[in-house]
Amino acid sequence: MSNHIKKGNTVEIISGNDRGLRGTVQWVYPKKERVIISGINIVKKHQRPMRAGRTQVQPGVIEFEAPIHISNVMLVCPRCNQRTRVGFVQQEDGSKVRVCKRCGEVID
Numbered sequence: 861m862s863n864h865i866k867k868g869n870t871v872e873i874i875s876g877n878d879r880g881l882r883g884t885v886q887w888v889y890p891k892k893e894r895v896i897i898s899g900i901n902i903v904k905k906h907q908r909p910m911r912a913g914r915t916q917v918q919p920g921v922i923e924f925e926a927p928i929h930i931s932n933v934m935l936v937c938p939r940c941n942q943r944t945r946v947g948f949v950q951q952e953d954g955s956k957v958r959v960c961k962r963c964g965e966v967i968d
């Protein structure tokens with residue numbers, strides 16, 4: 861079910877603190893059904909000074925995007941610019957392409 865969203869797509873967040881925001885899919889974890897969206901779900905982690913092998917890890921606050929569940933995002937159609945459900949249409953060669961359920965545009 862997670863193959864309706866792919867790396868590089870623009871998505872809109874539909875729940876949580878970041879609801880209504882949009883971002884680009886940076887990474888997809890298909891098995892976990894989670895995605896990383898640029899600028900969304902930023903978490904701060906306090907890094908203690910420590911040594912990892914020969915490298916000295918600098919102390920401070922690290923900010924990074926945490927994965928969010930794929931059910932919390934919807935694809936934004938590049939044509940109609942609205943968040944949309946995704947349909948699949950089989951082509952003549954047997955491959956499936958994604959289509960916007962609002963305007964019918966092929967997204968792939």
Ligand SMILES: [Zn+2]
Nearest residue numbers: 937940960963
């Ligand atoms: Zn559309």
